[in-house]
Structure formats: structure tokens, C-alpha cells
Amino acid sequence: MSLQTQWRWSSMTSLLLKGASTLPISAVKLAWSAWRGKEPGKVALQRLGLSLDKRPDGPLIWFHASTVAECAVALPVLFRCLMEYDDRVHIMLTVACANALKLLQGALPARVILQLVPLDNPISVAMFMHHWRPQVGFLM
Numbered sequence: 001m002s003l004q005t006q007w008r009w010s011s012m013t014s015l016l017l018k019g020a021s022t023l024p025i026s027a028v029k030l031a032w033s034a035w036r037g038k039e040p041g042k043v044a045l046q047r048l049g050l051s052l053d054k055r056p057d058g059p060l061i062w063f064h065a066s067t068v069a070e071c072a073v074a075l076p077v078l079f080r081c082l083m084e085y086d087d088r089v090h091i092m093l094t095v096a097c098a099n100a101l102k103l104l105q106g107a108l109p110a111r112v113i114l115q116l117v118p119l120d121n122p123i124s125v126a127m128f129m130h131h132w133r134p135q136v137g138f139l140m
Helices: 003-035 041-047 068-084 098-104 122-132
Strands: 060-065 090-095 112-116 136-139
Touching: 041 112, 060 068, 068 090, 068 098, 090 098, 098 112
Parallel strands: 060 090, 060 136, 090 112
Antiparallel strands: none
8 A cells, every 4th residue: 555545544534533523522512402492302413414304205306505595596496496307306405504494494395305404524424315315416
């Protein structure tokens, strides 16, 4: 194994370990917020990459919008996808802030799943991707 390959492997392993090591701290912070009533338990689970919602059968298109402004940009494309594709295709919109979540809850059609994006952690992201398995994703 060359020195460059060893360095890449070493740095990737280090990155994964650092990311994984932050998960317990994040989980404790989310549990504390849920216990104090600042975040509902369902929201805390979503941030950890877990979801109580069942993945719908058929294709899933994923849109990620970090801010309310990015949601405003994503919505026309999202609604166009709903018109273009039949009822088997579902759409998931992930948002990063609670304001966008509150704004959009109840305002989207039934074929649109609204979720909070998981924490920037390899374990949370892997659990999120394993559960939802989107066919395509758009980052706004």
C-alpha cells in the first residue's frame, strides 16, 4: 500500500471516528431539548436520522432546503414534480430549521413527506439514507 493510500485511509477513518464520537453528545442535547419541551420527541428522532414515518412504496424524490428562502425556491419544482408524475411517486422535503418546518407543516399535499434533515454525522446520515432510500436528491 502506498503512502498516499495509507494517508487517505487514515484520514477517512479519522473523519468517521470523529463524526461518530459526536453522536452521543448530540443525542444527549436532543433528549434534553425534548425533555424541556423545546423540541418534540419526533423532531429529535428525525435529527438523529430516525423516523417514525413509514417509507411509502414506489419512487421517492428528495428535496433538501436549508432555509425558508430555499424552501420558496424548491416549492415550484416540487409541485411540478407532483403534477408530472403519477400517484406512485412521492416527494420528501427536508428542512434544516424549525421555522421552515412550522411554516410548511399542514400546507403540503399528502404525497409530500416533510422531515428535518439529520445531524451532520455519518451515523445519522447513514440511518436516514437507509430508511428513506431516495431515488434522486436535489440540494437547493
